[in-house]
Amino acid sequence: MVLLENDSFLTELTRLFQKCRTSGSVVITLKKYDGRTKPVPRKGHSESFEPADNKCLFRASDGKRKISTVVSTKEVIKFQMAYSNLLRAHMDGLKKKDKKSKSKKTKATQ
């Protein structure tokens, strides 16, 4: 699992999307993160550790390669904009709903 900076994460995520255009899936996971870097102790000394409240963890994978990044309050605005653009740009393989379909020229069933 590669931990990256926000910008590198977005670059790599773009690459993941591009790689998976012909086959495979891109899985993105989002979770609140409290900044702990050590496993939770079984019992005994309770946390000599202050949980931070302002971070979240982003993970992405294409089945083979895994990348991740941590986003905190200061970066969230910038990251969210770039991330939204990325999603919208790449998730374009879905059906466009046109109920008022202008398919008058095709299928003119008499």
Add this chain to the structure above:
Amino acid sequence: MPYYQTWEEFARAAEKLYLTDPMKVRVVLKYRHCDGNLCIKVTDNAVCIQYKTDQAQDVKKVEKLHGKLMRLMVSKETHSGAMETD
């Protein structure tokens, strides 16, 4: 593991689930370009809710929900234990 039929219900349930226990909940998004579909799951390892779609209009909704949850996750600073200036 219920698949919701409407986006509105899913979004409401997702936010509600997140607010019950922010630390436990994770959001998983799976996109398959070759099949042309998108699946979102929100779970706290006890309750799991999902939504599947193949409609382009849902991408924007998904991305907005992601942004909303992201901001919720980074915003609740009840105690700023990080800054310790004596």
